[in-house]
Amino acid sequence: KKVVQLMPTDIKEELLKKYPPKVARKRAKQILINEATEAEAPPEILANVRTIPGIITMRGCTYAGCKGVIMGPTRDILNITHGPIGCGFYSWLTRRNQTDASADGVNYMPYCFSTDMQDQDIIFGGEKKLAAAIQEAYDIFHPKGICVFATCPVGLIGDDIHAVSRKMKEKFGDCNVFAFSCEGYKGVSQSAGHHIANNQVFTNLVGENETPKEGKYKINLLGEYNIGGDGFEIDRIFKKCGITNISTFSGNSTYDQFASAQHADLDCVMCHRSINYVADMLETKYGIPWIKVNFIGAESTAKSLRKIAEYFGDKELTDRVEEVIAEEMPEVKAVAADVRTRTEGKTAMLFVGGSRAHHYQDLFAEMGMKTLSAGYEFAHRDDYEGRQVIPELKPDADSRNIEEIEVVADEKLYNPRKTTDEYKALEDAGFEFKHYEGMNDQMDKGTLIIDDLNQYEADKLVELLKPDIFCAGIKEKFSIQKLGVPMKQLHSYDSGGPYAGFKGAINFYKEIDRLVSSKVWSYMKAPWQESPELTATFVWE
Numbered sequence: 001k002k003v004v005q006l007m008p009t010d011i012k013e014e015l016l017k018k019y020p021p022k023v024a025r026k027r028a029k030q031i032l033i034n035e036a037t038e039a040e041a042p043p044e045i046l047a048n049v050r051t052i053p054g055i056i057t058m059r060g061c062t063y064a065g066c067k068g069v070i071m072g073p074t075r076d077i078l079n080i081t082h083g084p085i086g087c088g089f090y091s092w093l094t095r096r097n098q099t100d101a102s103a104d105g106v107n108y109m110p111y112c113f114s115t116d117m118q119d120q121d122i123i124f125g126g127e128k129k130l131a132a133a134i135q136e137a138y139d140i141f142h143p144k145g146i147c148v149f150a151t152c153p154v155g156l157i158g159d160d161i162h163a164v165s166r167k168m169k170e171k172f173g174d175c176n177v178f179a180f181s182c183e184g185y186k187g188v189s190q191s192a193g194h195h196i197a198n199n200q201v202f203t204n205l206v207g208e209n210e211t212p213k214e215g216k217y218k219i220n221l222l223g224e225y226n227i228g229g230d231g232f233e234i235d236r237i238f239k240k241c242g243i244t245n246i247s248t249f250s251g252n253s254t255y256d257q258f259a260s261a262q263h264a265d266l267d268c269v270m271c272h273r274s275i276n277y278v279a280d281m282l283e284t285k286y287g288i289p290w291i292k293v294n295f296i297g298a299e300s301t302a303k304s305l306r307k308i309a310e311y312f313g314d315k316e317l318t319d320r321v322e323e324v325i326a327e328e329m330p331e332v333k334a335v336a337a338d339v340r341t342r343t344e345g346k347t348a349m350l351f352v353g354g355s356r357a358h359h360y361q362d363l364f365a366e367m368g369m370k371t372l373s374a375g376y377e378f379a380h381r382d383d384y385e386g387r388q389v390i391p392e393l394k395p396d397a398d399s400r401n402i403e404e405i406e407v408v409a410d411e412k413l414y415n416p417r418k419t420t421d422e423y424k425a426l427e428d429a430g431f432e433f434k435h436y437e438g439m440n441d442q443m444d445k446g447t448l449i450i451d452d453l454n455q456y457e458a459d460k461l462v463e464l465l466k467p468d469i470f471c472a473g474i475k476e477k478f479s480i481q482k483l484g485v486p487m488k489q490l491h492s493y494d495s496g497g498p499y500a501g502f503k504g505a506i507n508f509y510k511e512i513d514r515l516v517s518s519k520v521w522s523y524m525k526a527p528w529q530e531s532p533e534l535t536a537t538f539v540w541e
């Protein structure tokens with residue numbers, strides 16, 4: 001193992017060395033050495049900007065963020081992709097979002113619905129084909145809701161998916177049909193797709209069920225997607241505490257849960273990046289306040305439960321939460337203590353999406369492991385710096401003009417060019433920010449925080465810092481393993497999970513212990529690489 005003597009500045013320089021000057025200048029703003037600036041303000045990072053063409057990014061597209069991420073995990077809404085078959089196929093169950101359909105048996109998630117656009121649809125338009133697909137889906141399944149998702153060519157040829165959906169909704173009368181202008185090319189990344197999905201679900205679905213919901217402590221869990229069963233574990237804990245989860249956006253959710261979200265008393269935001277827009281809209285329209293929670297990590301789970309109990313300010317709930325924590329923790333602590341004998345002092349790198357690269361650092365910390373470097377694929381500055389929007393400046397969001405809402409609005413709200421001094425001036429002027437801890441707050445001084453890490457930089461970082469484990473997604477999986485470093489997918493969890501809550505923490509400790517303690521990585525070199533062939537001397541008898 002290489003002994004690292006490199007300073008963070010050296011590493012940053014190494015990463016940038018190969019780029020042409022213009023590229024290097026832009027990338028330099030997205031690679032941050034985590035140090036307080038002169039004014040002791042958090043350092044600034046450039047985020048949510050377009051990837052430079054030619055760079056192999058790990059990001060996904062707007063369609064993926066809308067159809068796959070936000071709408072995908074709801075089992076009884078029938079999702080139709082209007083586009084070429086590849087878009088539907090590659091977003092078909094790859095995210096490992098689980099569901100429990102035992103209540104009524106309705107589950108469309110194992111299906112892949114698409115209009116399978118062909119050349120003639122591109123030339124003559126695909127609206128008729130879309131209407132026929134919606135009709136066919138309705139006739140076969142009679143779902144409560146049908147959602148239509150635009151792919152790139154739909155935006156280019158101008159099919160009016162909203163008009164088609166409206167017409168079909170009126171025709172059926174008993175099925176809510178609405179569409180998403182989530183063409184893949186819009187915005188900067190999948191983040192734009194989250195925003196579009198948030199707006200449309202809020203506009204077309206939330207608030208539809210006016211029958212009040214039973215429960216003493218009613219919450220919504222926003223930004224939890226039940227990957228590998230995480231949501232099942234969190235719901236188990238809520239139930240044990242006596243907390244009623246009205247709706248999860250959107251892991252293991254149903255049409256009716258979205259329709260009833262306005263009946264909750266508190267919104268608990270887990271993945272802020274993907275769902276903060278719904279949290280804000282629920283607050284504005286229904287007066288439901290939101291708090292930030294994190295159920296990744298046993299300590300964070302306990303902290304989040306206490307935060308919820310504190311909000312309700314009721315002794316019965318506070319006592320029950322303490323009882324649950326006391327009951328669950330001993331097993332977690334025992335496993336942590338055991339694995340720590342092997343994991344203490346080991347190092348990790350995390351480059352994942354828009355929240356996990358931050359949340360999972362808690363689990364590593366519980367194992368005594370240090371995060372050397374981390375970053376998001378597509379998060380915005382507030383996810384790094386822990387700032388939130390100034391509600392007074394919130395623009396009207398129109399999902400059909402994503403450049404406006406994602407780029408212009410972002411500048412207005414989070415303003416990538418706003419300096420920390422300007423933030424402070426706004427605060428001093430009486431603007432209220434919702435504070436929560438961003439990635440930069442949590443990471444040690446001198447660590448490297450890198451936005452939109454690419455293939456080249458990932459390989460270079462591993463070569464320079466040789467972490468004991470690298471966490472990212474499927475695109476990085478095999479290139480990292482070929483460098484002789486164990487790799488854990490923190491999107492799909494490979495085939496593992498749940499990792500959330502108390503039981504999830506135990507699973508994670510054991511899995512990481514297995515990976516970082518394995519001897520297999522020391523056998524990466526073939527025998528002839530280790531000890532090159534001896535030169536033979538040919539002797540003629």
Ligand code: CFN
Pocket residue numbers: 065069095190223225227271272273274352353354355356357490491492
């Ligand atoms: S489940 Fe979430 S937690 S929703 Fe988001 S930002 Fe993606 S699909 Mo992949 S694993 Fe990832 Fe987050 Fe929120 Fe998942 S870190 S990239 S869009 N994400």
Ligand code: HCA
Pocket residue numbers: 059060061064065068094095096190353472473474475489491492
């Ligand atoms: C997406 C979904 C994804 C991809 C994961 C990966 C997921 O971005 O479209 O790259 O391994 O979690 O499934 O983030």
